[in-house]
Amino acid sequence: MGVKLNPTEFNTIAQVLKDKYRLYGPIRRKGLGAFSDTDLITYGEISCLEDMVWEEKTRFSPKEIIHPITQTLFYFTQDEVMEPKIDEKEMILFLRPCDANAVLKLDHILIHNGSCADSYYMQLREKVKFFVVECLTGFETCSCVSVGSHQFLNYDVFLRLAKEEIVCDVKSQEFTALFGRGEIVDYQPQFIHENSMKVRLPSIEALNKHQADLFHHPFWEDYDQRCIGCGRCNFSCPTCTCFTMKDIFYQDNPECGERRRVWASCMVDGYTEMAGGHAYRKSFGQRMRFKTMHKIFDYPKRFGTPMCVGCGRCDDVCPEYISFRTAVNKVSHLLGGESNEK
Ligand code: SF4
Ligand code: SF4
Numbered sequence: 001m002g003v004k005l006n007p008t009e010f011n012t013i014a015q016v017l018k019d020k021y022r023l024y025g026p027i028r029r030k031g032l033g034a035f036s037d038t039d040l041i042t043y044g045e046i047s048c049l050e051d052m053v054w055e056e057k058t059r060f061s062p063k064e065i066i067h068p069i070t071q072t073l074f075y076f077t078q079d080e081v082m083e084p085k086i087d088e089k090e091m092i093l094f095l096r097p098c099d100a101n102a103v104l105k106l107d108h109i110l111i112h113n114g115s116c117a118d119s120y121y122m123q124l125r126e127k128v129k130f131f132v133v134e135c136l137t138g139f140e141t142c143s144c145v146s147v148g149s150h151q152f153l154n155y156d157v158f159l160r161l162a163k164e165e166i167v168c169d170v171k172s173q174e175f176t177a178l179f180g181r182g183e184i185v186d187y188q189p190q191f192i193h194e195n196s197m198k199v200r201l202p203s204i205e206a207l208n209k210h211q212a213d214l215f216h217h218p219f220w221e222d223y224d225q226r227c228i229g230c231g232r233c234n235f236s237c238p239t240c241t242c243f244t245m246k247d248i249f250y251q252d253n254p255e256c257g258e259r260r261r262v263w264a265s266c267m268v269d270g271y272t273e274m275a276g277g278h279a280y281r282k283s284f285g286q287r288m289r290f291k292t293m294h295k296i297f298d299y300p301k302r303f304g305t306p307m308c309v310g311c312g313r314c315d316d317v318c319p320e321y322i323s324f325r326t327a328v329n330k331v332s333h334l335l336g337g338e339s340n341e342k
Helices: 007-017 097-110 119-125 173-179 204-216 218-226 232-236 284-303 313-317 324-334
Strands: 002-005 021-029 040-045 070-076 090-095 128-133 157-161 166-170 183-185 243-249 257-263
Touching: 002 007, 007 021, 007 173, 090 097, 097 119, 097 128, 097 284, 166 173, 204 284, 204 324, 218 284, 232 313, 284 324, 313 324
Parallel strands: 021 090, 090 128, 128 157
Antiparallel strands: 002 166, 002 183, 021 040, 070 257, 157 166, 243 257
16 A cells, blocks of 8 residues: 655655655756756755756766765864764655666675674764655666666655656654655555666676686777776766775864875776885776676675666766677677677
């Protein structure tokens, strides 16, 4: 069973929720797109239904709300270190099933990867409630079904958003009373069954068996010419977690400052550079191989699930029209499996 609301009723609930939560959803930032006169669709704080943009895919994912692009870890003076205050409010993320699954992929890396969780991530992650929005058509470059990220059942509230009515399945007791003011209707959350684009993930066994051949395969050299190492693919990806550290010294007192972590990318220059100028992966082809194998081999081998959620953002944003999906399908093809791409 579900609850049917009209937009005004939904917005009244949103206003009540805002007392305890910050609400985040996909929004339009006018004129901030990659080209002049284009808008950036990204995640940001919202107040009402009308603030959200669902007809276009966001360039960046909700990842940046719980794993921010730049995050102060501590402030320092000559003799003191202080951690920043944490916003007391909890958070509600309005997101599609693929992006909700991407948060679970982040959890593997930032919480369950080793003996202790990343406390900075945990502080934000613990505050999150999932308001998952039904997505039955996807976008042209999506391949969520192929990687099993088209469904998400561990939601707090599931919503079907239509222009004149919103139908909700409320799972979390915390929200039952609030949503109880709507009309009771028959409703079961639905998920997309097929994307027009498909990705064929090679099996871990095949990758294990042929990893030495794959490592040296000349196919990766194609990317030496095509990739420019801009890192857009990583920064738009909802499951990439790499970061680097920056110490910032204040101009008016250079002995005081703050340490921040900022997103990093395995595709950009300097990522593997070490003392003495040595770098593990100098060519763009080597970096593409690393990124691809990390997503389809190392991560699933360790956590039992593919790292990619098939959102297609990496393909959407690449200025060189490099398709990660095609790279994965080529690997599959090289290993003797069927490929959906030529
Ligand atoms: S690798 Fe590409 S398709 Fe997969 S989750 Fe990252 S951005 Fe989305
Ligand atoms: S977005 Fe494209 S060009 Fe830029 S680093 Fe990624 S694959 Fe290379």
